[in-house]
Every structure is written in structure tokens, then in C-alpha cells.
Amino acid sequence: MKTLNNPAERKWPQLAERSAIKQARLMELVDKVFYDIRKKGDKAVLKYARQFDRFSADDFTVDHETIEAASQQVSERLKQAIALAKSNIEKFHFSQKEEIVKVETSPGVVCWREARPIENVGIYVPGGTAPLFSTVLMLAIPAKIAGCKEIVLCSPPGKEGAIHPAILYAANLAGVTRIFAVGGIQAIGAMSFGTKSVPKVEKIFGPGNQYVMTAKHAAQYYGTAIDMPAGPSELLVVADETCRPSFVASDLLSQAEHGPDSEVILLSDNKKVVKEINKELDIQLANLPRKEMAEKALKNSRAILFKDVETCIRFSNVYAPEHLILAVENPVLRSREVTNAGSVFLGNYSCESAGDYASGTNHTLPTSGYAKAYSGVSLDSFIKKITFQQLSEEGIVGIGVAVETMAEAEELFAHKNAMTLRLGEVSAQQAKNYENS
Amino acid sequence: MKTLNNPAERKWPQLAERSAIKQARLMELVDKVFYDIRKKGDKAVLKYARQFDRFSADDFTVDHETIEAASQQVSERLKQAIALAKSNIEKFHFSQKEEIVKVETSPGVVCWREARPIENVGIYVPGGTAPLFSTVLMLAIPAKIAGCKEIVLCSPPGKEGAIHPAILYAANLAGVTRIFAVGGIQAIGAMSFGTKSVPKVEKIFGPGNQYVMTAKHAAQYYGTAIDMPAGPSELLVVADETCRPSFVASDLLSQAEHGPDSEVILLSDNKKVVKEINKELDIQLANLPRKEMAEKALKNSRAILFKDVETCIRFSNVYAPEHLILAVENPVLRSREVTNAGSVFLGNYSCESAGDYASGTNHTLPTSGYAKAYSGVSLDSFIKKITFQQLSEEGIVGIGVAVETMAEAEELFAHKNAMTLRLGEVSAQQAKNYENS
Known part of the structure; x- marks a missing residue:
């Protein structure tokens, strides 16, 4: 990792800048696909599914039998892991339910708020080599707790023309009501406008590539809410002399393996620590299947040395990372200084992958500095709070x-x-x- | 009001449709203004302020002396009214603070959320004939309670080239930190990108005309969060035989006077009630200064008769009104059936104008059916919730x-x-x- 030494504060905003995402040129394509879907419904969705996803069947609705059958293709070991993750995600998101508090602001003026579920929500799960069933859990479980009636899931078919069994299994377990083997712009368009097969939803959740992100932005323009704007995943680690260099290196790599545009930042007040982490990076990198990807991501990443941990956290607040690991002394005390971050992991044993899968917190988080204004997904994301008053x-x-x-x-x-x-x-x-x- | 009788349920979505807002043709103008502001900063802002707002001074920053002097131009009676409103808005929004709940999801896995203020927020207050100081209170008070550091207010200068004293007084009282006499697209652009005078903000709040709305949409594209998409104001009243026809008529008119594109809907299970309300509308309309505007709005509005109150509320849920008055028997019990609305007013004494000004609830609410997915502005709108975990x-x-x-x-x-x-x-x-x- 390239290491910077004590950069001046006026340079921080520049150092915290993410590479801009160019959506403008994709917007034209999105507009065309959306226009077709509004006009021709399923027929247009199918056309684009064939064109973009090499979909060959006649119907992208995943039927009940396929969903049931998927369960047999998932190992018992994975089912047990998913069950534990589900239980923890449920506990944490259930704790986010709020009691109704009636406030008498003036004598005879009583005001309160009540939560109501967003009735129909859509979940997008990206395709790719590996099945992102963890994202299914992170979005469908709070939707179910919120009480959403229709929980629609769209995911592009894999190489075999079908959605991976682990995704179907997780979806069925978590309470998804309808599943469609559709991906990309056409999936977002179908959920935004509704077709004969795909129900129109009021809010769309989930990660995706630039096509999906641009389509979600367009959906918002047409009146469908979205969870949040999204960019490549990020991790910032603040490490002092109490950190375990091998742990920190493993965390940096678990971010880097997401892809070459992943952002990885290491901040420290200790030159020796950075050196040791770098050494560990080399060792661990050698054994990674996604070595090439991680190497590319590390090339864009940097370590920055500051005079103390306080300054590290101040820089982190300017950066506003999606994931922040505080591998420092007294991490809970230090966490009070954090003003901008998606999710914070405290101490040597709190690795990001715990939160990615099974600790119970949500892994759908604001990237690209959006943590300055946005929260990650929570139960709140699936409800509206209506105010009531009686005089x-x-x-x-x-x-x-x-x-x-x-x-x-x-x-x-x-x-x-x-x-x-x-x-x-x-x-x-x-x-x-x-x-x- | 035009009256419909028991329309079939399949026709409800069509009856609930709002007139579409065409932003596309404004987007080009917004792009141009934003481009100039990014490149030339204050100079561009000033240029457009002169062009669009007939601003003639050299500096749009409202200085401390002007703000202090404004206080003397506001009557004691209005100051007292504002003080009461402020106190109630504070009480209700303060009650929205949440305690930190630490959840041990598995033994040794502790997860929780903590709120942090959005550091810099922007408030837009539209110009026009009357000074909308109530909007200042509704946005600046929760921002202050949340702990936002910089609370920027932009409002176009009035006919005399300055912001109305009541707006300056309310802003100063509520904790606004910087005030600029800038309106329209250039105000939204200045707050989005920041200029030498106007601080860059992370989130922009407040109503506005189509130019402002389009600019807010564009700001979101460039990375600045916004409170919510917005359209013309709306009121839906459900009235049964226990309602006071004169009260209902006054509520419908208080919505209609906002402008010719305001939406007013009356639902009832009782033909006689509708007739009486119509009669009251004619009587009250005659004495209104904004008679013409209200008359135009009423022309686009309608009364709909349903077989019972339950069906009225079911239609209201499809419509998802910004404001909903339940002038019916047992309004609190009935309110449980409400699934989509911005703010609900229960019973004959809970008029919308109470919530618009002084009951304590926020009056910045989702219009155009957005209440299906969005909440109104609350303390939540000015904070992020960061998740923490320690293993x-x-x-x-x-x-x-x-x-x-x-x-x-x-x-x-x-x-x-x-x-x-x-x-x-x-x-x-x-x-x-x-x-x-």
C-alpha cells in the first residue's frame, strides 16, 4: 500500500474523494428500456432479459416447485449457518421497533407517530459468480418484520439459466413472496412500473452494477423510492499499536476482494504497525483465490499516518466510510468521536465479515461518502411514520x-x-x- | 364540488392519480445553472439572482445587523404566537430522540445504533406574496435539536430586494446559522456545491416551485440528499354524519387557497353531509381574499360517496394523501385502518391549520402519493443512525x-x-x- 505521511488538513477533502461514477451515458439506455416496459410490460422485460442476460425460457417467474426444490440443493451446514444469521438479524432488527409515544404538546393537543409498513417492496440481488444470499437475508428479514405485504425479489439467472438455489432457499426462508429471474435495468423497470407478472413496488432495495444503479436513480425520478444511492464497497481501518496486524490485513483483504474498484484505507499513528500490516498483506494475498482482484484494489488504496488516533478519526469523519474498523485501545470510548460512517466495528475481534453475515447488523450501507447524510438499511427503511393529532x-x-x-x-x-x-x-x-x- | 357515487374499486387507482409534473424540460436549465455555479461560484449565483429574482445588490449574504433589526419589525402578537408554536414543535420533535439499545444477538456479540446529526443542512424557503416563516420553524427547529452544526437558509428576496422580517426573525430564533437572499435553482445549486459565501450542505430541505423541485432532484443526482420529492399540497377529508359541515368546508378551503393545483378530496358515506358541506363551501368562499385561487382548486376537486366509512378509508389508503382529516365517529379507533398518509387529524377539532402552525407536528409531508413510501420530516430527517458492534x-x-x-x-x-x-x-x-x- 502506498503510504502518506501526515497530510495537511486542507488536503483531506481531496484525499477523501471517491472516483466519480458516470451515469449520464447509461441514462439513455435506461430511458429506452423503461419506456418499452411501460408500454409493452412483460414482453419488453423478456426481450431485454434475452438480450442482456441470455435468458432463454419463456417465463421469468420462478414457480413454487423450483423454490421448494432449491432447499434440497443447499447443504445442511449452510442451512445451519443461515439459520443462525437469520436469528441474529431478526433480533437486531426487531429491537428497532418503536413504541408509540403520545405527547401532549399543549393542554388538549395530543400528537404522536405510528409506523406503517411500506406495502410492496422490491429486492434486487445481483448475479455474478457467487450467490449473494446474505443480501437476501439483510433485505427480506426486516421487510418481513416491518409487515410488508408483498416482498418481490428479482435476480438475474446464472449460467444455467436459473437463480442459484442458495438465493431461492434464503428468499423462501426470509419471507419473500414472489421471485423473478430477471436482472439489470429490466428488473428495476418491471418493479417500478409493474407488469402483468411483476407487481409494482413502492420502494426498491439492493446493490447492483452501474446499470442497476442508474436504473434505480431513474426509478426514483418516476416516483419509486430507493434504499440509497450506492457506489463500490469501502473499508477504513484505524489501527494503533494494540491492533493485530494479521487481523487488520485480513480485513483489508476481505474488502479488496470485492473488486478492483473497492476502496481500502488504513489509518494509523504508528509507522511500525503499518509496516507489519503491509508484510501481512503480502503473506495473506498469496493464498487468495481472488488474488488478482484484491491486488488491483490494493493498488488504488493507501495507508495514511497521522500524529494520533484522534486525528485518524477526524480524517475518517471527512471520508465517511461505509465500514469503519477501530482496531485501537478503548474502541468504545473512541467510537464517540465517530460522526460519519455506515457501520463501525470495535476492537480486534469485530471483523467486518461478522457484520456482513451473521452478527445481526445490516450490511446494506451508504458508500461514497453518503454516510454523511444517509443511514444504512434498517427496519426504518421498510416503514413510514405517520403523524397523528387530536385536539x-x-x-x-x-x-x-x-x-x-x-x-x-x-x-x-x-x-x-x-x-x-x-x-x-x-x-x-x-x-x-x-x-x- | 363534482360528486361521484360509489366508484368501482378497479377505478380507484385512476381516481387517485395526480396530474404528472413535467420536470424534463426544466432539467436542461438546471444543468446549465449548476454547471455555471460549480465553475464560477458566487459570481454565477449572483448572475442568476439578478436574472431570475431581479436582485440588485452586490452581496446576497444577509448580515447580522439586518437579522437583528428584523426583530423590531415583527409584532409582539406574532412573536408570542411563534413562541408557542416553537415550544410545541420542540416538544414533539424532542420526543423523537431515541435511547441507545444495546442488543446481544448471540453471546458475546453486541450490536447497537447511535444517532449522529447531519453536520451541514440547507433549508429552502420559497418567496411569494406571504412570508412562510412557519416552514422555517418546521425545518430549523428539528435541525437544531438534532445537533446540526451549520443550518443554512436560502430564500429569494421579496419585492423590496430583501427577505421578509418574519422569516429572518423565525430563522434567528430557531437557530439558523447563515442566511442568504437567494432563491430558485441558484439557491439549490449554491448549497449543493458550496461557493465562497454559501457553505456546501449534505442535505437540502424545503418546499418550492417546479424550478426548485427539479433542482433538488438534480442535487440528489450530484450527491446531495434531499428531504423528499414534492408536489402540490393535498387534503383528503373523510366525513360522516357526526362531522360539522362548516368545519369540513373550512378545512377544504384552507387547502384550496394554497393554489389552483392544490388537491382537495371529500369522502363520505352520507349524501346529506356532502350536500351541506357544499352549501357551506359557497358561503365561506364568498368571504375569502384568495377566492379565485380556491375556486380553481375546487374545480379540480371532487366528493366521492362510498357505502361506509371503512370503504372511504380504504380509498384514502390508495390515494395516500398528504393531509387526512377523519371527521368521523371514533376517529382514533378508525385511524388504525389508515396505512398511507402524511399526517392524520382526528375528529372535529383537529383542523389541518393546527398542524400547519402550532400543534407541534411537522408540516413538511409527502405529497403526490409519496406517503406510500415516505414519512414526513421529523428529527429522523436530520440524523443518521450508525450501527456499532463489538465481538x-x-x-x-x-x-x-x-x-x-x-x-x-x-x-x-x-x-x-x-x-x-x-x-x-x-x-x-x-x-x-x-x-x-
């Missing part, structure tokens, strides 16, 4: 004049009148009560 | 094999290795402890 006569008397005054100042006289009529009614009633008393 | 040796032993198995099945061997190394360390330690015991 009594006392409430009307208490805030009525304030509402009238403000409405008048904003020159909204019908707004004012809605309160004046109620104030009038309440005083008429009070007068009547007084007479009768 | 002990016990945690590693508990979930280690599951992580290894899943990583292997996804062909991510460096992910697996990060866990294998830790598992090895823990068993080596355990062996050592055993020998020593």
Missing part, C-alpha cells in the same frame, strides 16, 4: 389564537378561518355551560 | 463457523479468512488457558 376544546382554546395570528401573517385566511370557526364554537359552548351552571 | 472471544466462537460457511458459499475467501484467523487465535488462547489451569 380537544381545551386544545383549541390553547393554541387557537396562535394559529389565527400565524395564518394571518402568512396571508392564508382560509387557514385562519378553520380555526376561527372552531374557536367560536368552543366559546359558544362555554357560554352555554356558564348559563346552565 | 468478544465468546462472540467469535459463537458465530465464527457460520460466518466462515456463508463466506465460503459466496466464494469470498478473504472474508472467511478474517474470521478463521480470529477463531484460530481464540482456540490457541483457550488451549493455553487450559494448560495453565
Whole structure:
């Protein structure tokens, strides 16, 4: 890894910059595919599935028998692992349920919020060589806990023309209601607009390549919500002399193996530590099946030395990493200084792969610095919070004049009148009560 | 109001459709303005402010003296009203703070979430004839409670070349840190990219016309988050025989006076009620200063009769209104049936204008059916929730094999290795402890 020494603070924003993603040239293609899907529905989806995914069957709906059969193709060992992961993800996301808190802001004015599930959600699971069933768990489990009625999953068919059994198994286990062997722009388009086969959804979740990302951005333009904008995966590690260099190296590599555009950053206050980690990187890299990919990613990555851990964390806040490992002394105490990050892993035993699979936290997280404004996926991502309010006569008397005054100042006289009529009614009633008393 | 009678359920989606907003033709203009602002900063902002807002001064930064002086131009009566509104908005949004809940998902695996403020936020307040100081309160107060460091406000200068004193007063009171007399596309561009005068923000809030909405959409494309997509304001009222027709009419008009594209819908199970409300509409309309606007909005609006209140609410869920008034018997009980809405007002005394100004709920809400997937603005809108996790040796032993198995099945061997190394360390330690015991 290239090592920088104590860069000046004014250079930090530049050092924290990600390589820009060019979506503009893909937008034209997305527009064309979306237009066709709106007009021709399934027929257009099938056409593009054949063109882009070499799909050869007549129907991309995955039927119940195929889903059931998938279970037999998954090893017992993997099923047990998935069961543990599911249980932990459920526990953590279930704890995110909120109780209703009624607040009496003024006497007789009671306000509260209640959560309601987003009724129909869509999950996109990318294709590729390996089956990303962990993403299925991370998105379908909170959707199910939230109470979403329709949980649609789209994933491109693999080389054999079908979705990998592990994905089907995880989807069925986690509560996905409909599965389609469709990928790319056409999958996002089908879920956005709905076709005869694919239900229209209100929000689309999940990672994807540049085509999928551009399509999700376009879907948002047409009124479908998305989980968050996304870019290549990232890891930033802050390591001091208490770290285990071999652990840190393994974490950096587990990020680097995602692909050549993965971002890996190491920050330290200790030159010797960086040296040792570099040595460990070389050793571990030699045995990796994805060696080439990881090597390329490491070439774009860098180690930066700062004067102390505090400064490392300050830089990390400017960078706003998707994953942040604090392999430092007193990591929980240090974590208070973190202001921008997707998910934070504390201490030598908290490796990113724990959170990627089975600790219970969600692995769908903001990349590319979006952690400055976005949270990762959680139960919140699958619900809306609706505000409710109820005013009594006392409430009307208490805030009525304030509402009238403000409405008048904003020159909204019908707004004012809605309160004046109620104030009038309440005083008429009070007068009547007084007479009768 | 045009009245429909018991429309078939298959026609509901069509009846719930909003008139589409055409942003495409504005996008070119937005791109041009954004390009200039990125290249030339303040100079470009000033150029467009002169061109679009007839701004004539040299500096659009509102200085401290101007802000202080504004206070003297606001009446004591309005100040008192604003103070009450502020107190209620504070109470309700403060109640949205969440305690940290640490969850031990497996023995030795502890996961939790912590909120961090979005550091820099931008608030857009539209211009126009009346000063929308209530929007300032609704956005700046939760930003302040969240702990945002920089709260930037942009608003176009009025006819006198300056922002209205009531807006400046509310902004100063609520904790806005910087104010700029800039409006439209150039305001959104300046906050998105940052200029020498205007700080770059991570998220932009606030309503606006089609130019502002298109610019916010473009800002999102360039990496700045936005509160939510927005369209014209809406109100849906469900009224049964227990409603007060004059109150309902006043609520419908308070929505209609927003502008000719405002959407007003009345649902009822009672023909007589609709007739009475219509009669009240005519009476109240006659006295409104914004009569013409409200009349136009009412022309696009409709009353729909259904067989019962339950069906009314089911239609309302398909429509997903920004504001929903339930002027029916047992409104709190009925409210459980509501699945899609921005904010719900329960019973005859809960008028929308209470929530618009002073009850404490936020009035920045999802329109155009976005309530199916989006919540209104709340404290949540100004924070990110970061996940944290800490694993002990016990945690590693508990979930280690599951992580290894899943990583292997996804062909991510460096992910697996990060866990294998830790598992090895823990068993080596355990062996050592055993020998020593």
C-alpha cells in the first residue's frame, strides 16, 4: 500500500474523494428500456432479459416447485449457518421497533407517530459468480418484520439459466413472496412500473452494477423510492499499536476482494504497525483465490499516518466510510468521536465479515461518502411514520389564537378561518355551560 | 364540488392519480445553472439572482445587523404566537430522540445504533406574496435539536430586494446559522456545491416551485440528499354524519387557497353531509381574499360517496394523501385502518391549520402519493443512525463457523479468512488457558 505521511488538513477533502461514477451515458439506455416496459410490460422485460442476460425460457417467474426444490440443493451446514444469521438479524432488527409515544404538546393537543409498513417492496440481488444470499437475508428479514405485504425479489439467472438455489432457499426462508429471474435495468423497470407478472413496488432495495444503479436513480425520478444511492464497497481501518496486524490485513483483504474498484484505507499513528500490516498483506494475498482482484484494489488504496488516533478519526469523519474498523485501545470510548460512517466495528475481534453475515447488523450501507447524510438499511427503511393529532376544546382554546395570528401573517385566511370557526364554537359552548351552571 | 357515487374499486387507482409534473424540460436549465455555479461560484449565483429574482445588490449574504433589526419589525402578537408554536414543535420533535439499545444477538456479540446529526443542512424557503416563516420553524427547529452544526437558509428576496422580517426573525430564533437572499435553482445549486459565501450542505430541505423541485432532484443526482420529492399540497377529508359541515368546508378551503393545483378530496358515506358541506363551501368562499385561487382548486376537486366509512378509508389508503382529516365517529379507533398518509387529524377539532402552525407536528409531508413510501420530516430527517458492534472471544466462537460457511458459499475467501484467523487465535488462547489451569 502506498503510504502518506501526515497530510495537511486542507488536503483531506481531496484525499477523501471517491472516483466519480458516470451515469449520464447509461441514462439513455435506461430511458429506452423503461419506456418499452411501460408500454409493452412483460414482453419488453423478456426481450431485454434475452438480450442482456441470455435468458432463454419463456417465463421469468420462478414457480413454487423450483423454490421448494432449491432447499434440497443447499447443504445442511449452510442451512445451519443461515439459520443462525437469520436469528441474529431478526433480533437486531426487531429491537428497532418503536413504541408509540403520545405527547401532549399543549393542554388538549395530543400528537404522536405510528409506523406503517411500506406495502410492496422490491429486492434486487445481483448475479455474478457467487450467490449473494446474505443480501437476501439483510433485505427480506426486516421487510418481513416491518409487515410488508408483498416482498418481490428479482435476480438475474446464472449460467444455467436459473437463480442459484442458495438465493431461492434464503428468499423462501426470509419471507419473500414472489421471485423473478430477471436482472439489470429490466428488473428495476418491471418493479417500478409493474407488469402483468411483476407487481409494482413502492420502494426498491439492493446493490447492483452501474446499470442497476442508474436504473434505480431513474426509478426514483418516476416516483419509486430507493434504499440509497450506492457506489463500490469501502473499508477504513484505524489501527494503533494494540491492533493485530494479521487481523487488520485480513480485513483489508476481505474488502479488496470485492473488486478492483473497492476502496481500502488504513489509518494509523504508528509507522511500525503499518509496516507489519503491509508484510501481512503480502503473506495473506498469496493464498487468495481472488488474488488478482484484491491486488488491483490494493493498488488504488493507501495507508495514511497521522500524529494520533484522534486525528485518524477526524480524517475518517471527512471520508465517511461505509465500514469503519477501530482496531485501537478503548474502541468504545473512541467510537464517540465517530460522526460519519455506515457501520463501525470495535476492537480486534469485530471483523467486518461478522457484520456482513451473521452478527445481526445490516450490511446494506451508504458508500461514497453518503454516510454523511444517509443511514444504512434498517427496519426504518421498510416503514413510514405517520403523524397523528387530536385536539380537544381545551386544545383549541390553547393554541387557537396562535394559529389565527400565524395564518394571518402568512396571508392564508382560509387557514385562519378553520380555526376561527372552531374557536367560536368552543366559546359558544362555554357560554352555554356558564348559563346552565 | 363534482360528486361521484360509489366508484368501482378497479377505478380507484385512476381516481387517485395526480396530474404528472413535467420536470424534463426544466432539467436542461438546471444543468446549465449548476454547471455555471460549480465553475464560477458566487459570481454565477449572483448572475442568476439578478436574472431570475431581479436582485440588485452586490452581496446576497444577509448580515447580522439586518437579522437583528428584523426583530423590531415583527409584532409582539406574532412573536408570542411563534413562541408557542416553537415550544410545541420542540416538544414533539424532542420526543423523537431515541435511547441507545444495546442488543446481544448471540453471546458475546453486541450490536447497537447511535444517532449522529447531519453536520451541514440547507433549508429552502420559497418567496411569494406571504412570508412562510412557519416552514422555517418546521425545518430549523428539528435541525437544531438534532445537533446540526451549520443550518443554512436560502430564500429569494421579496419585492423590496430583501427577505421578509418574519422569516429572518423565525430563522434567528430557531437557530439558523447563515442566511442568504437567494432563491430558485441558484439557491439549490449554491448549497449543493458550496461557493465562497454559501457553505456546501449534505442535505437540502424545503418546499418550492417546479424550478426548485427539479433542482433538488438534480442535487440528489450530484450527491446531495434531499428531504423528499414534492408536489402540490393535498387534503383528503373523510366525513360522516357526526362531522360539522362548516368545519369540513373550512378545512377544504384552507387547502384550496394554497393554489389552483392544490388537491382537495371529500369522502363520505352520507349524501346529506356532502350536500351541506357544499352549501357551506359557497358561503365561506364568498368571504375569502384568495377566492379565485380556491375556486380553481375546487374545480379540480371532487366528493366521492362510498357505502361506509371503512370503504372511504380504504380509498384514502390508495390515494395516500398528504393531509387526512377523519371527521368521523371514533376517529382514533378508525385511524388504525389508515396505512398511507402524511399526517392524520382526528375528529372535529383537529383542523389541518393546527398542524400547519402550532400543534407541534411537522408540516413538511409527502405529497403526490409519496406517503406510500415516505414519512414526513421529523428529527429522523436530520440524523443518521450508525450501527456499532463489538465481538468478544465468546462472540467469535459463537458465530465464527457460520460466518466462515456463508463466506465460503459466496466464494469470498478473504472474508472467511478474517474470521478463521480470529477463531484460530481464540482456540490457541483457550488451549493455553487450559494448560495453565
